[in-house]
Every structure is written in structure tokens, then in C-alpha cells.
Amino acid sequence: MKAFSYWIGMAGITAFAVTAVLVLAPKGIDLFSAIVLGIITAVGGGTIRDLILDVQVFWAVDLNYLWVAIVASLVTFFADARLTRKEIFRLMLYVDGFGVALFAIQTVDKAWGMDFGRPLAPIILGIITAIGGGLMRDVLAGRQTLLMTRELYATPVLIGCTFYVALLSWAPDSRFASALGCGALIFALRAAAIRWDLAMPNWLMTKSRPG
Amino acid sequence: MKAFSYWIGMAGITAFAVTAVLVLAPKGIDLFSAIVLGIITAVGGGTIRDLILDVQVFWAVDLNYLWVAIVASLVTFFADARLTRKEIFRLMLYVDGFGVALFAIQTVDKAWGMDFGRPLAPIILGIITAIGGGLMRDVLAGRQTLLMTRELYATPVLIGCTFYVALLSWAPDSRFASALGCGALIFALRAAAIRWDLAMPNWLMTKSRPG
Amino acid sequence: MKAFSYWIGMAGITAFAVTAVLVLAPKGIDLFSAIVLGIITAVGGGTIRDLILDVQVFWAVDLNYLWVAIVASLVTFFADARLTRKEIFRLMLYVDGFGVALFAIQTVDKAWGMDFGRPLAPIILGIITAIGGGLMRDVLAGRQTLLMTRELYATPVLIGCTFYVALLSWAPDSRFASALGCGALIFALRAAAIRWDLAMPNWLMTKSRPG
Numbered sequence: 001m002k003a004f005s006y007w008i009g010m011a012g013i014t015a016f017a018v019t020a021v022l023v024l025a026p027k028g029i030d031l032f033s034a035i036v037l038g039i040i041t042a043v044g045g046g047t048i049r050d051l052i053l054d055v056q057v058f059w060a061v062d063l064n065y066l067w068v069a070i071v072a073s074l075v076t077f078f079a080d081a082r083l084t085r086k087e088i089f090r091l092m093l094y095v096d097g098f099g100v101a102l103f104a105i106q107t108v109d110k111a112w113g114m115d116f117g118r119p120l121a122p123i124i125l126g127i128i129t130a131i132g133g134g135l136m137r138d139v140l141a142g143r144q145t146l147l148m149t150r151e152l153y154a155t156p157v158l159i160g161c162t163f164y165v166a167l168l169s170w171a172p173d174s175r176f177a178s179a180l181g182c183g184a185l186i187f188a189l190r191a192a193a194i195r196w197d198l199a200m201p202n203w204l205m206t207k208s209r210p211g
Numbered sequence: 212m213k214a215f216s217y218w219i220g221m222a223g224i225t226a227f228a229v230t231a232v233l234v235l236a237p238k239g240i241d242l243f244s245a246i247v248l249g250i251i252t253a254v255g256g257g258t259i260r261d262l263i264l265d266v267q268v269f270w271a272v273d274l275n276y277l278w279v280a281i282v283a284s285l286v287t288f289f290a291d292a293r294l295t296r297k298e299i300f301r302l303m304l305y306v307d308g309f310g311v312a313l314f315a316i317q318t319v320d321k322a323w324g325m326d327f328g329r330p331l332a333p334i335i336l337g338i339i340t341a342i343g344g345g346l347m348r349d350v351l352a353g354r355q356t357l358l359m360t361r362e363l364y365a366t367p368v369l370i371g372c373t374f375y376v377a378l379l380s381w382a383p384d385s386r387f388a389s390a391l392g393c394g395a396l397i398f399a400l401r402a403a404a405i406r407w408d409l410a411m412p413n414w415l416m417t418k419s420r421p422g
Numbered sequence: 423m424k425a426f427s428y429w430i431g432m433a434g435i436t437a438f439a440v441t442a443v444l445v446l447a448p449k450g451i452d453l454f455s456a457i458v459l460g461i462i463t464a465v466g467g468g469t470i471r472d473l474i475l476d477v478q479v480f481w482a483v484d485l486n487y488l489w490v491a492i493v494a495s496l497v498t499f500f501a502d503a504r505l506t507r508k509e510i511f512r513l514m515l516y517v518d519g520f521g522v523a524l525f526a527i528q529t530v531d532k533a534w535g536m537d538f539g540r541p542l543a544p545i546i547l548g549i550i551t552a553i554g555g556g557l558m559r560d561v562l563a564g565r566q567t568l569l570m571t572r573e574l575y576a577t578p579v580l581i582g583c584t585f586y587v588a589l590l591s592w593a594p595d596s597r598f599a600s601a602l603g604c605g606a607l608i609f610a611l612r613a614a615a616i617r618w619d620l621a622m623p624n625w626l627m628t629k630s631r632p633g
Contacts, residue, residue: 028630030622032577033569036549047474052258052268057474059546060539066546080628117271124270124277127247135351140557140567145351147244155243200241206291208239262473263482328482335481335488338458346562356562358455366454411452417502419450 005102010068012099016042017072019092020137025080027141037137038073039066045132049107049125053116093194101186104130104157105179108164119165126161127154150200152193160186216313221279223310227253228283230303231348236291238352248348249284250277256343260318260336264327304405312397315341315368316390319375330376337372338365361411363404371397427524432490434521438464439494441514442559447502449563459559460495461488467554471529471547475538515616523608526552526579527601530586541587548583549576572622574615582608 017038024037043059043066050057059065104126111122131146131154138145146153160182167178192198228249235248254270254277261268270276315337322333342357342365349356357364371393378389403409442463443456451459465481465488472479481487526548533544553568553576560567568575582604589600614620 025628026631027570027628029570029628030572030577031626032580032622034628036569036576039546051262051473052271054265054267054476056476060474060543063539063542066539066542077628117274117277120274120277121271124250139350139561140569142566142570144353147247147351148238148240148353150241154247155241158243200243204242206236206238206240206245206288209237263469263479265476265478328485328488331485331488332482335461350561355564358458358562359449359451359564361452365458366452369454411454415453417447417449417451417456417499420448 005106008098008102009106010064011095012102013042013065013068014072015092015095015099016133017069018076019089019096020134021073021076021080022089022092023143024137024141025077029141031074031077034077035070035073037141038076039069040140041133041137042069042072043133044136045129045134046103046107048132049111049129052125052128053111053114090194094191097187097190097194100130100153100157100190101160101183104161104186105164105183108161108168109175109179112165112168119169123158123161123165126164127157130154130157150205152190152198152200155200156186156189156193159189216317219309219313220317221275222306223313224253224276224279225283226303226306226310227344228280229287230300230307231345232284232287233291233300233303234354235348235352236288240352242285242288245288246281246284248352249287250280251351252344252348253280253283254344255347256340256345257314257318259343260322260340263336263339264322264325301405305402308398308401308405311341311364311368311401312371312394315372315397316375316394319372319379320386320390323376323379330380334369334372334376337375338368341365341368361416363401363409363411366411367397367400367404370400427528430520430524431528432486433517434524435464435487435490436494437514437517437521438555439491440498441511441518442556443495443498444502444511444514445565446559446563447499451563453496453499456499457492457495459563460498461491462562463555463559464491464494465555466558467551467556468525468529470554471533471551474547474550475533475536512616516613519609519612519616522552522575522579522612523582523605526583526608527586527605530583530590531597531601534587534590541591545580545583545587548586549579552576552579572627574620574622575612577622578608578611578615581611 020038020041021034024034029037043057047057047059107129108122108126111125112118116122116125134153135145135147137143163185164178164182167182168175171178231249231252232245235245240248254268258268258270318340319333319337322336323329327333327336345364346356346358348354374396375389375393378393379386382389439460442460446456446459465479469479469481529551530544530548533547534540538544538547556575557567557569559565585607586600586604589604590597593600
């Protein structure tokens with residue numbers, strides 16, 4: 001089971017890096033920036049989490065996270081022009097969703113196990129881990145961050161992490177099943193958002209108006 | 212006295228979150244982003260401070276900071292359309308000024324007590340705590356940060372923290388009175404800036420010109 | 423030798439702060455923002471490094487880094503209008519290159535000595551230290567970051583740090599000579615880029631196109 005989540009993790013890191021490069025390529029970026037932004041997107045959120053938890057950053061403990069992010073960025077950089085981007089990109093969004101679900105649940109689990117600010121702080125850390133890297137990428141690349149769009153990216157994470165914390169509180173014995181279920185929930189919600197282009201409904205938006 | 216500063220702190224957190232949502236609402240943001248940006252604005256600066264001081268982040272020690280930020284963001288989100296914004300906003304600016312003064316002085320006091328890079332580093336940390344959250348909010352929301360405006364927001368903090376450090380050095384016995392006085396000074400300067408729309412004078416600005 | 427690299431370090435900090443203020447002055451910034459952004463540019467990258475390495479931030483250990491950054495920012499702020507900017511700016515770019523080379527190699531050396539995620543993590547930290555402060559400055563000032571330009575700024579750092587790590591692995595006895603050589607290499611590449619306005623070649627760029 002550990003091995004399984006390790007490999008999903010690596011697939012998630014790959015997807016984070018690949019989508020980062022594909023998203024930024026149209027702006028015209030150089031090889032070095034592609035790798036840097038690929039790495040930041042892939043490991044940025046988890047880095048903030050580890051700093052807050054005051055544990056050694058995960059990519060220094062296991063360098064494979066960095067290697068995978070670098071190779072994925074490199075390959076995407078050189079293959080970018082040749083790829084029929086749309087299909088690959090869509091596929092990558094789903095793998096990205098897998099990664100988001102895994103990292104979020106892993107983070108909640110880790111913080112919960114450390115008794116870190118239960119019950120609320122683990123949820124916050126789950127969200128930071130899931131979206132932190134993408135936020136850094138967009139800020140550094142001068143793009144609008146997902147916090148200012150209607151995309152359903154972080155809301156599934158919030159829902160899944162909240163459920164997981166509730167289950168950890170009320171049914172601590174079925175920790176593994178809860179993790180699996182809540183991870184699947186995050187992925188399902190995210191996949192649905194990708195598949196049907198779901199966006200935030202109007203009543204959950206403030207009215208845009210001249211400030 | 213502890214209880215008093217605790218309640219001012221909660222009022223400050225509330226004001227940080229409320230002003231964040233009010234400032235961003237006209238851009239059209241969703242409920243989730245409102246809460247995330249409310250939290251970041253409220254606790255972002257203190258989080259950087261705690262990471263640098265290498266102590267556990269304050270919102271994991273006492274979850275009330277997070278709860279208050281979440282509830283304040285939520286209420287503001289749903290009440291936004293109905294509020295006569297201008298009056299509330301102005302009131303919130305003053306409460307925000309209270310919070311800024313309190314957090315800045317608390318931070319200087321904490322870092323000074325830890326003998327952390329006296330005398331300069333405590334002042335730097337005071338400023339980071341006071342403006343860090345707002346800077347993160349503006350960067351993530353794609354707004355111009357206060358560092359690029361003429362608003363008198365951080366300068367009162369600099370003045371108050373510097374005075375406080377001077378008093379801690381030269382009159383260590385009257386620590387409490389000094390804290391109170393310097394906190395009041397920060398609030399007074401900030402309130403004056405809000406009341407009379409004070410801005411940086413020209414001679415303290417570089418001349419804007421084509422770069 | 424320690425003293426020598428200490429003085430280069432201070433010169434580098436000075437150059438970071440001076441170039442920050444010179445770059446931002448045409449936008450019209452106030453004295454306070456000039457100092458804050460000067461400090462952030464000068465010590466920002468090293469601060470992230472120290473947080474990740476979980477050691478006390480270097481500017482709290484030795485306040486001279488802060489003092490130098492503050493004085494350099496102040497002097498530049500008031501002298502800005504009078505300076506024939508172009509010559510000074512070009513000179514400062516070279517000193518900045520000195521600083522970048524020194525801080526990058528120092529960081530690799532420090533992380534390597536701590537056995538921190540060898541061999542890859544020290545290179546990553548070297549790059550973070552060299553460019554982190556500048557990235558923060560540009561994000562806070564609303565400028566395009568160097569990751570989105572073709573400027574050859576970080577690539578020399580990547581090359582030099584990679585060489586240094588290779589030499590540390592294969593010739594650990596000649597650590598000092600390796601550090602000197604790789605530092606010189608970074609500076610030489612950066613100086614060449616400044617001197618001849620070198621930019622990333624086309625084949626190392628993705629094609630800019632409507633996204």
C-alpha cells in the first residue's frame with residue numbers, strides 16, 4: 001500500500017510539472033525557467049507545509065521528487081511543439097487531480113498524526129499542499145491565480161479534507177478506508193469539474209463591479 | 212491584561228479578514244477564495260514571523276485565530292452586497308489599524324524576549340507581521356501591493372517599532388508602559404492617515420519616469 | 423580567506439539593494455518601500471534557504487547584512503536623481519554578479535556540509551539563494567520576473583553550482599579550489615551576459631503563441 005501511494009505521488013509530481021510547462025509554454029519561456037517553474041509547481045505546496053510542520057522538506061529526504069519533476073519538465077519542454085497539446089493536457093489534468101487528492105489526504109493524515117492544531121489546521125495544510133505550488137507558479141509567471149478564477153480546483157480539496165478530518169475524529173479505527181474514500185471523493189469532484197467544465201455557481205460569487 | 216490584548220488580537224484578525232473580502236469583492240470572487248484570502252491576510256504575516264523565529268505557528272497553537280478569520284470572511288462574503296460598504300469599510304480600517312499596532316508591538320516584544328537579532332531584527336519582524344498578510348493577499352489577487360502606493364500603512368509601524376526597541380534598550384523596566392505607548396503611537400499615526408487621507412510627501416518619493 | 427568572502431558578501435548585499443532601488447525608482451516609490459524592497463532583494467533568497475535548511479536566518483545571526491542593505495537602499499534612494507544612472511547601474515550589475523556567484527557557492531557548500539539532500543538539493547538551494555530575493559522584489563513591485571525574460575541571470579548559477587557539486591563528489595580534497603573556480607565561472611558567465619547582452623538562444627525557448 002505504501003508503494004502504491006508512492007507511485008501515485010510520483011505520477012502526481014509528474015503531472016504538476018507537465019501541466020506547468022504546458023500552461024506556460026505559449027508565453028515563450030526558456031529551458032531553465034521551464035524546469036524551475038516545473039519544480040516549484042510540483043513541490044512548492046509541500047515545501048510550505050513542511051516548513052509550517054517544522055519537518056525536513058520532503059524533497060531533501062527523497063530526491064526522487066526533484067528528479068521526476070526535472071525530467072518531466074525537460075521532456076515536456078522539448079516535446080511541447082510536437083505534442084497535440086489538447087489531448088495530453090486533458091489527460092494531464094486528470095493525473096494532476098490524482099496528485100492533488102493524494103497529497104491533500106497525505107498531508108491531513110500527517111498533520112493529524114502529529115496532533116498539529118486538530119481539527120482545523122490539518123485541513124488548512126491539506127489545501128496549502130494541494131494549491132500552493134500552482135499559486136507560486138502563477139504569481140512568478142504573471143498569470144491570474146486560480147483564486148481569482150471560477151475554476152473548481154481547490155473546493156474539492158476543501159470538501160475531501162473536511163470529510164477526512166470528520167472521519168478521523170468520529171471513526172478513528174477505519175483510518176485507511178476513510179483516507180481512500182476521501183481521496184476518491186476529491187478526485188471524483190475534480191474529474192467531474194474537468195469533464196463537464198463545472199465552475200462556481202453564481203450565488204457563490206460576489207458580484208463583479210467597479211471597485 | 213493578557214485577556215485584553217487577546218481580544219484586541221481577535222478584533223484585529225477580524226478586521227484583516229473583513230477588509231480583505233471587502234477589498235476583493237468588487238473583482239468577483241467565489242466563497243472559497245474569499246475564505247482563503249481572508250485567512251491569508253489575517254494570519255500570513257504572523258506565519259512568516261513564526262517560521263523565521265522557528266516557533267510553532269500561532270494559529271496551530273490557538274485555532275481561534277483561524278476560526279475567527281473564517282467566520283469573519285464568511286459573514287462578510289454574504290453580507291457584502293447588503294452592507295453600505297463605505298461606512299463599514301472605514302470603521303474596519305480603524306480596527307485594522309488597532310490590529311496592526313497590536314501585532315507589530317507583540318512581535319517586537321516576542322523577538323526581543325527571545326534575544327533574536329537585537330536590536331534590528333525585531334523591528335524587521337514587526338513590519339513583516341504587520342504587512343506580510345496584506346502583501347500576500349494583493350500578490351495572489353493580482354492587485355498592486357501597498358509597497359507601490361503612497362498610502363501611509365507601514366511607515367507608522369516602522370516608527371512605532373523603532374521607538375519601542377529604543378525604549379526596551381534604554382528603559383527596560385518600563386516595558387509595559389513602553390509597549391502601550393508605542394502601540395498607541397502606531398494606531399494614532401495610522402488613524403490620522405485614514406482620517407485625513409495622508410500620503411507620503413513628494414520629497415520622500417522618487418520621481419516617476421519612463422524606466 | 424573567511425574575511426575575504428565576508429567582504430565580497432557585503433559588497434554583494436550592497437549591490438542587490440542598490441540595483442533593487444535603481445530598478446524600481448522610475449516607478450515612483452517612497453523611502454520606506456525602497457528600504458523594504460532593498461532589504462527583501464538583498465536577503466530574501468538566503469532567508470528561504472535558511473528556513474529550508476532549518477537554521478537561524480543569517481541576518482539575525484549577523485545584523486550587518488541588514489544594516490548594509492538599509493544604508494545602501496537609503497543612499498541610493500537619495501542619490502538616485504543625481505546619479506548618471508546608466509554607468510552606476512552597469513557597475514552594480516557586475517558587483518551583483520559577484521554577490522550571486524558568492525552566495526550560490528556558499529550555499530551549495532553549506533548544504534553539502536550538512537549532508538542536505540546530496541547531490542541535488544544543494545544545487546536547488548544555490549539557485550534559490552541567488553534568485554529568490556530578486557523574484558520576491560519583482561512580484562511585490564508588479565514587475566515581470568526574470569523567469570519570464572530571456573536574460574541570462576540564473577543559468578550561470580545553475581551551471582556553476584552543478585560543476586561545484588560534481589567536484590565536491592569527485593575531488594572532495596580540493597574543496598577550496600573548486601569553490602573558487604566555480605564561483606569564478608558563475609561570475610564570468612554572468613559578466614559575459616552583461617557585457618554582450620547575451621540572451622537565451624531561440625532553440626532553448628518555447629515558441630510564444632496565443633495560449
